[in-house]
Amino acid sequence: MSRKEKELKELVTEQPNSLTIGPPQDASSYHLIEPFSYLLSSHKQESQHAPxxxxxxxxxxxxxxxxxxxxxxxxxxxxxxxxxxxxxxxxxxxxxxxxxxxxxxxxxxxxxxxxxxxxxxxxxxxxxxxxxxxxxxxxxxxxxxxxxxxxxxxxxxxxxxxxxxxxxxxxxxxxxxxxxxPIKIYTLSAIGGRFDQTIQSINQLYILHQESPNLEVFYLTQNDILFLLYKGVNYVAYRGKTTFSKNGDTTPPTCGLLPLSSRAVVLSTHGLKYDVTQWTTQMTAYVSSSNRIVGENGFTVHCSDDILMNIEIDL
Amino acid sequence: MSRKEKELKELVTEQPNSLTIGPPQDASSYHLIEPFSYLLSSHKQESQHAPxxxxxxxxxxxxxxxxxxxxxxxxxxxxxxxxxxxxxxxxxxxxxxxxxxxxxxxxxxxxxxxxxxxxxxxxxxxxxxxxxxxxxxxxxxxxxxxxxxxxxxxxxxxxxxxxxxxxxxxxxxxxxxxxxxPIKIYTLSAIGGRFDQTIQSINQLYILHQESPNLEVFYLTQNDILFLLYKGVNYVAYRGKTTFSKNGDTTPPTCGLLPLSSRAVVLSTHGLKYDVTQWTTQMTAYVSSSNRIVGENGFTVHCSDDILMNIEIDL
Structure with missing residues (x-):
């Protein structure tokens, strides 16, 4: 193993393929992110109070x-x-x-x-x-x-x-x-065409969260769903790992935490295959890609600044 | 026109669809970037001294x-x-x-x-x-x-x-x-799959330029070519605008300047449809996307830090 590979290995905690992570105890202190609520077939009935x-x-x-x-x-x-x-x-x-x-x-x-x-x-x-x-x-x-x-x-x-x-x-x-x-906006075709258009879409995600924090924007692609995690503690919640796949497959889905703002981001995660603690990520150094989600119903990400997340889905 | 739109309009110089921009006069003071040299059918013969x-x-x-x-x-x-x-x-x-x-x-x-x-x-x-x-x-x-x-x-x-x-x-x-x-590396399929893989590829582009400045890496997609411009003055050269299209079309090709490192970048350009002077770009503010190339054989970009460029190609 090379020096860099050893260095990287020391920074991560390799988790088992299944962990149960509850939401943080102080409900007022975290961002609840539910990217997959649109997938619940009973959504319309349930959504009297939903965004x-x-x-x-x-x-x-x-x-x-x-x-x-x-x-x-x-x-x-x-x-x-x-x-x-x-x-x-x-x-x-x-x-x-x-x-x-x-x-x-x-x-x-x-x-x-x-x-x-x-x-x-x-x-x-x-x-x-x-x-x-x-x-x-x-x-x-x-x-x-x-x-x-x-x-x-x-x-x-x-x-x-x-x-x-x-x-x-x-x-x-x-x-x-x-x-x-509060509005959830699911957007198709923002990602995957000409690269400047893809990056313009990410740029808009950061800006919209500053200008219109009432909006939660999700980008859907053929491979994955993209959304922002916000500065502070985030709890990403879902109804079991079968959520991510139409085949009911429970293989931990691949994910990434992508520091595409103009600053380095300090991350602590709980519920990923390669969890990190107080780990600095930036585009000119380390980026957490090809990670996997192992939390059964949710996972937490604590970040020092807004950061983009993608989760592989097969829908 | 909204306030933001007015603000943006004031920052750019709208150019005609064709401009002739020569290379900077002091040949030692700029990076010559030739992303399209691989397209020249006579490449192998000419390339005794080429990378x-x-x-x-x-x-x-x-x-x-x-x-x-x-x-x-x-x-x-x-x-x-x-x-x-x-x-x-x-x-x-x-x-x-x-x-x-x-x-x-x-x-x-x-x-x-x-x-x-x-x-x-x-x-x-x-x-x-x-x-x-x-x-x-x-x-x-x-x-x-x-x-x-x-x-x-x-x-x-x-x-x-x-x-x-x-x-x-x-x-x-x-x-x-x-x-x-010196090696030019043309890479297929680095961009456009799962988004964390796409961003990992961009991350590698920045890192490789730091660690192995002998390498010039280009990513080819179905829509465009991606590469880094380097801190300082860059002259991007090509044999006429028909280079960008297999149909010999001379419509100015679309391009973007994408500040995906961890820092804001100050840009001055000459040879784009919307040229800018001492313009600060960052992912949480303005990004130059859907711009176009109007330089007949080249254009210059002066940047305060490495920045990603994409140019639309139809090859």
Missing amino acids: ATALLILNQEINVDLVRLWQLADVVVCADGAANRIYNYFATTSNQAEYIPNYIVGDFDSLKPEIGRYYESRGAKLIRQSSQYANDFNKAIFCIQLHFLYIKHNTQWPKEIDTDSGLSTTFQDKFQNQSSI | ATALLILNQEINVDLVRLWQLADVVVCADGAANRIYNYFATTSNQAEYIPNYIVGDFDSLKPEIGRYYESRGAKLIRQSSQYANDFNKAIFCIQLHFLYIKHNTQWPKEIDTDSGLSTTFQDKFQNQSSI
Whole structure:
């Protein structure tokens, strides 16, 4: 074993493949993260007090089970050409007319006019936002925030929305200082295309948590789910390890803790195959990848700063 | 336009779609980066004084033109199950026996034994490295370094290499303090799978540049090419903008400058659609994505620290 490999081995505690880790005792002192609550088929019934849930679809090939996600979302937003993608996706399953997004948002340089008309005639709200200084993801996030705010305040959307950047100005002018609504946003196709787009999505995750802490954003890919853990103590909870796999497989799922902010992060974990204590991670030194989750119903991560996590899922 | 959008607009200079930017005048004072030299069909003839070139294939689906890359590489290394991938790739083009990798390296938990035997019987060198504290990418990098060092020193590989981590210990014991050989390493499948693996690849890019500055590592994906720009002045050179597209399209290719180290980076650029001057970029604030290259044969980037760049290619 080389010097570096020995050094690394000394820093980690190798755990058995199964551990039971309860939530931290002081309930007020940790962030409860439930990335998989959308997978519970009884979600809608249970969710009287659960956060509102949005499905946001960006413009790339769709390679997940869209029906399941769609049925569990309170609102569905397509960013620009994503509407073409869902049109084609549902064409193959011959139930296009059942799945009408609530909103299509963007500069519409990708949206096919006939597909825009198809959805508009069936109730979708098309909101053109031409600004080249914001991206489709951000435009859609403002749309989702406004959607739930108008419902809460029992008001209608204004008749006219400025077509350059009316969503962001409306949000800022009318609602920025009002109490916000907790929303879970599951996003498809934010990760895995051109690399600058992937990194832009991660950049947005960090920024959104600072600017809009009421939002919990999850990125779903063909391989995994990505989300932020927050500065302090986090307890990531789920209903057993079969949650991660459609086959009911209980192999510990692979995961990573990825310090993609501009600072090193000091980590302590409990419930991973390779647990660490007061371990400094940064992109120019050590990064915890190809780790595994061994906690049966949850695990804890204590971090000195927000950090990105990914968990492998097969759904 | 919102406040943030206005703020961003003030920071950038919007350039025309074509600019001619020569290399900086003081040739000793900048890093010359030529990511596309592997694409020149006359590469092998021209390359008497060019860096050695390696093709490194990792274990994921192959979705690029492998033949072209293979023909231009001085050595081809498969990381573990990547050998299965190339076997299947060339099965469809019925020329498996023409494309034998020089090395297959890894813990061999993915390599199919019959495929290992197929390539070994045709001259590939199989090097088992079982250590779980190094990844296949790193094992392969040591193999590539040793390959060119043994050629340079006109010696043979040792008969026995420790099967745990013999490649790294051999390199460290015998060659770490010797003069190194410039090598360009084109890597497939480092990006785009599980997200922790993608980020581990970026982490390695930063670390390798510190530890082995003789190596220039490029990651190729289906959409783009990724590489580091180095602290100081960089001139990225190419033979015209048709380089980026197999169709000879001259649309300015999309690119990003991605500050994925643990620090903010101050950037000045010349030759991009949205050029910036003394602009601070960091993952928790602004990131330059969806930018475009307008320099006809090159562009310059002055950065306060190493920064990742991606350029969209269609090859």
